[in-house]
Amino acid sequence: MRFSPSLLDEIRARLPLSEIVARRVSWDRRKSQPARGDFWACCPFHQEKTPSFHVDDRRGRYKCFGCGASGDHFRFLTETEGLAFPEAVERLAEQSGVPLPAPDPREAARAERRAGLAEICEMAARFFQEQLTLSGGEAARAYVARRRLKPETLREFRIGFAPSARDALKRHLVSKGVPEADMIEAGLVIRPDDGRASYDRFRNRLMIPIQDDRGRVIAFGGRTLDPDGQPKYLNSPETPLFHKGQMVFNFHRAREPAHKSGQAIVVEGYLDAIAVAQAGMGNVVAALGTAFTEEQVGRLWRLAPEPVICFDGDAAGVSAAHRAVDRILPGLRSGHSFGFVFLPDGKDPDDLINEGGISAFTAQLGEARPLIDVLWEREVQAARIDTPERRAALEKALDDLTRTITDERVRRGYQLDIRLRLSNLFYQQGRARREGAQNRRAGQGGAVPFGEPAAPARGSDLPDSSLFGNERTLCGLCLRYPDLLERHVERVSSAVFGDTLHAGFRDELCRIATDLEDVPVSGFYETLDQRFFQILSEALDGQSSEGQAPGGREAAARGQSRFRDLLQRLPILRHDPPPDFIEDLFCHLLDVLETRALAEDLDAEMAALSESLDETGWERIRAQSQDLARRREECARAEQELADRARVIRAARPASMSGLAAAAGARG
Structure with a gap:
């Protein structure tokens, strides 16, 4: 939906920006002047002790004089909560009481239909949750115990159990007045082509609800509890609610933690994501399949500019990474890419966490390799x-x-x-x-x-x-x-x-x-x-071109050795500084070299004119000296500004993934 400027202005006028921002910050009483709509606080986008974040209610704008973040009502929500712009408009319109334009009648009908299907999926989720606690759910409870899933984790992710009976869910939904055709459209029941009675799609499986950006249950993933059962994991089919190529598991929970940490972790399966989240890293999502789509790539960039994708280090994991590279390449843009981590052979995130705690997993994340390295090794090793x-x-x-x-x-x-x-x-x-x-x-x-x-x-x-x-x-x-x-x-x-x-x-x-x-x-x-x-x-x-596949230890060592001397000279690079900081630093180094060249030219000219210095030569040298002094002052000022910005970056972005580990430990 497109929103007119007048609608956005009306929302801004009805809802003071300070009211939105106050949910994230505490105002500094000494500097703030509420009567004038002038508020100050410590910035929610980086760590600081002295308030440099300013909100002006009269203009409806915020700006941090420390890190440079700025924007309006809608930008604040998209930056702090990861909402898409339409989502931010809808939320603030509801809060401010501003009616949104009536949708197209056909779209309204489709939205109503989707809402009805979501209600059916919600009924199914409650049914599966209940079945996990009943007498028939012993095998499912034993499985979650082996996976060390805590009771609070089961409740948060609404994990349940689909009984072995052919039509247990179908009979339950019929008792609630749900038409069979709606069950089929929601992807919960299958109708055979040969005219036999319809039956449940999910049977004897551990059930994990798949939720949309608003937290509504729209589909399910089922893990078989039969050792010989196939397929091992089964997802809901494509429905009006669920489009597998557009969804990312746990997106609605990961959005805020990802924005706070500045990083998103992508694992292969939803049980891996649940295990990592249980360990304290809420900024984790999972792809619903091994092949990324362009839509999923875009959604991951809504979480963080450079998400880290974790793959198994075996041949299948490397192959999945190579397919992901091809999907990601066309959409790369300034400041947006992906990192790749190849876990030790035979290990998944849950194994690493169980064996060595969250630090073992974050240590692997700290070895994330840039996309260009994975692309390079793929092509060179095959050539x-x-x-x-x-x-x-x-x-x-x-x-x-x-x-x-x-x-x-x-x-x-x-x-x-x-x-x-x-x-x-x-x-x-x-x-x-x-x-x-x-x-x-x-x-x-x-x-x-x-x-x-x-x-x-x-x-x-x-x-x-x-x-x-x-x-x-x-x-x-x-x-x-x-x-x-x-x-x-x-x-x-x-x-x-x-x-x-x-x-x-x-x-x-x-x-x-x-x-x-x-x-x-x-x-x-x-x-x-x-x-x-x-x-x-x-x-x-x-x-x-020598060495192991990208998942091997040798490849990881090579990745760590690249630019080692540069990292020693510029430790700030370990904190992933933003591109504008890197460019300002780059230009500052050029300024320093140019200033040195000016000084050498001046020394040479003074030496040449030392015995025959006339008034013209003196004026030229004086002008050059003044220019040199000015350039030196500018370099000193720029160096101090870069040092101040570096302190802010170090505080806001801990080196490598260690900050995520610390945060996870604090939550755990």
């Missing part, structure tokens, strides 16, 4: 690159995949990242081939060809200087965030680097991003300065 034709085939396959990304900025970032990885892969393979040939000729091993780097990049020297660190950090940021290099390539290419290794690396990196943009990697990687690969190999440590 042979021992001939020019095969190298070209790998490059084309990766290029075809990245071209499916519709967001231009993300697509260009992926393309540059892939080109850098391919350059390193082809170079290392060629180097290994040349070493093998040399060793065979020499009849001994271990020799490194002349002129090729054998050790990690150390720079031309190791001065105790922050400027050396700034250069190395900037090189690392260019590799980890290639989209920043794309946007600021002119400034990066003209920056003055004091270290020759860094300068050479920068030159080749910019050449790949500009002059060689349309040249196949297989056609230029051998022309690059060999020193370029010193820093490139250091950053892409372990990203070879």
Whole structure:
């Protein structure tokens, strides 16, 4: 439904913003002036001790001067509760007493029909819950005991039991006056084609209700209690209420915890999700099947910008991850992606929690791998690159995949990242081939060809200087965030680097991003300065085609080793800072290098004019000195602002997944 601006304005006018926000914050009495509609509080979007969150009832706007969050009535609900915009409008319209436009008559009829089917599903849910407590539910109670599900968990998730009888639910619903046709439409009863009597879809199964965004029961998932029963898990069929490809299990419960933590966890099955939620992590959901759909991807992004998907580390789990990558790629956009975790073979989240507590599960989450890593390993591990034709085939396959990304900025970032990885892969393979040939000729091993780097990049020297660190950090940021290099390539290419290794690396990196943009990697990687690969190999440590599948320990170790030096230089990156912070930091490093270059130019000019300084030269030097002083002040101010923002980020986003573990422990 589309809402007119006048309707939205009327809702805002009738409902003070402070009334909505007050449910989430406590007002600071010293700074707030209620009579003027002026309120202050500690921000609900990040942790702080001094109130910097302001609500202006007269304008109907809020703004945090600490983290920059801002918006109106509807934005506040979508940000704090994960509601879609129409849901926020409907809720606030109800609270303010503003009538919404009458829906289309046909849509109204469909909505009424869906409401009737939801009522039938609710009756079924209550029936299944009751059956779990009766004499026929012993096997189901034994199963939930083995799964260590607590009584409060059974109540919260409304877990029940479908009896073995052919038509137990059908008879119950008939006694409530429900027509058989409605039971069939709700997906609860099956009518055979051969004219036999209809019968219950779910029999002798542990029953888990599937609820919509409003918490209404709209379908069921049933886990067989027969050791030989098939299928092991059975979902309701497609109905007017339930569309499997659009639903995510536990979405309505996970929405608020996900927004508070800034993270969402996606597991494979609903019993896995229930086990994780019972352990204290409420921001968990489950896909209703192994293949993600575009609609499910969009719903997961409503929970968090980068949800973490947990897959089994076996072949089936890796295959499911690969299918998910293909579904996700086209919809990637700035600030939105997915992380992937491959659990140890044979383990599911429930196993990890039972064996090592919630910390064992969060430790696995802390090893989440970026989507691009999973994509890269999938393609490289399946490829042979021992001939020019095969190298070209790998490059084309990766290029075809990245071209499916519709967001231009993300697509260009992926393309540059892939080109850098391919350059390193082809170079290392060629180097290994040349070493093998040399060793065979020499009849001994271990020799490194002349002129090729054998050790990690150390720079031309190791001065105790922050400027050396700034250069190395900037090189690392260019590799980890290639989209920043794309946007600021002119400034990066003209920056003055004091270290020759860094300068050479920068030159080749910019050449790949500009002059060689349309040249196949297989056609230029051998022309690059060999020193370029010193820093490139250091950053892409372990990203070879060798090793185990993505679910193996070796793959996890490789993922952790990437950009290790950069993380040591910039620990704030462990806290997943927002993209605008990263870009401001990137530009600040460029400002520092440019300021240093100005200072060196000024020193050189003063030295040249020391014996013949006339009035014109003096005025020029004075102007340059003033400009240098201004730039230094700007750099110092920017550095302080970045430090203040970093403190806010560290408080709001604990490193890795440790904050989630702490929160879970507190709730448990």
